[in-house]
Amino acid sequence: MKTFITNSPEETEAVALKLSDVLCGGEVIAFRGDLGAGKTCFTRGLAKGLGYNGNVTSPTFAIVNEYLGGKFNIYHYDMYRIEGWEDLYSTGFFDYKDLGGIIVAEWSENIEGALDNDTIYVLIDKLGDNQRKITISGVDLP
Numbered sequence: 001m002k003t004f005i006t007n008s009p010e011e012t013e014a015v016a017l018k019l020s021d022v023l024c025g026g027e028v029i030a031f032r033g034d035l036g037a038g039k040t041c042f043t044r045g046l047a048k049g050l051g052y053n054g055n056v057t058s059p060t061f062a063i064v065n066e067y068l069g070g071k072f073n074i075y076h077y078d079m080y081r082i083e084g085w086e087d088l089y090s091t092g093f094f095d096y097k098d099l100g101g102i103i104v105a106e107w108s109e110n111i112e113g114a115l116d117n118d119t120i121y122v123l124i125d126k127l128g129d130n131q132r133k134i135t136i137s138g139v140d141l142p
């Protein structure tokens with residue numbers, strides 16, 4: 001487990017970059033953190049780190065955004081409105097899991113039971129307007 005304090009969105013992206021460096025493909029990254037904590041911001045850094053050059057935005061309406069063409073494909077989920085297994089199946093979550101890309105899930109609290117032991121957890125706590133505490137577990141970071 002490793003903890004980082006960031007004081008700007010750019011610093012949060014930089015932490016995500018460190019995580020992107022150690023990914024091998026096939027990982028599930030599960031966020032925990034409130035509204036506006038910085039989950040989408042972190043995902044933006046992750047995508048950049050994997051060489052994806054397009055926009056990274058909240059998948060609120062689509063449920064999942066695909067960022068293709070980087071080192072690994074990224075499937076960016078917003079689980080906010082996912083309730084139960086049937087919902088989750090219909091999003092393609094389990095199909096994507098088998099494809100070797102990276103799954104990133106905001107509001108992973110809602111899919112707790114579907115997360116394996118090897119899930120990487122990213123907990124973001126809001127300490128102030130611009131300050132965040134980011135705790136990453138389930139992976140070795142340098």
Ligand SMILES: Nc1ncnc2c1ncn2[C@@H]1O[C@H](COP(=O)(O)OP(=O)(O)OP(=O)(O)O)[C@@H](O)[C@H]1O
Pocket residue numbers: 006007008009010011012033034035036037038039040041042058106129130131132
């Ligand atoms: N240190 C920081 N790290 C990340 N974001 C920060 C930081 N300081 C301020 N912010 C601001 O906090 C907001 C984070 O928004 P973001 O969309 O990433 O949150 P989120 O956790 O995805 O929210 P939601 O649950 O609504 O999807 C942005 O407006 C960003 O500019």
Ligand SMILES: [Mg+2]
Pocket residue numbers: 039040041058106
């Ligand atoms: Mg978000």
